[in-house]
Amino acid sequence: MFxxxxxxxxxxxxxxxxxxxxxxxxxxLAGDRKKGRSSCGGNCAHCGMCASARGKQxxxxxxx
Numbered sequence: 734m735f736x737x738x739x740x741x742x743x744x745x746x747x748x749x750x751x752x753x754x755x756x757x758x759x760x761x762l763a764g765d766r767k768k769g770r771s772s773c774g775g776n777c778a779h780c781g782m783c784a785s786a787r788g789k790q791x792x793x794x795x796x797x
Contacts, residue, residue, distance in 0.1 A: 738745070765771070
């Protein structure tokens with residue numbers, strides 16, 4: 734067991750660092766979502782995803 738760990742210590746360290754980075758990103762996104770922030774700029778007139786994000790509602794030009 735210890736031989737396997739010694740042989741793969743570099744891979745294990747990189748894996749742990751990547752897991753920490755992904756967890757940090759997920760926690761940041763979850764925190765932003767709880768605070769009501771998002772990546773949406775609120776300019777629905779120029780948004781290609783506006784209709785699909787709002788359930789195919791008619792665009793009125795407002796961010797609501």
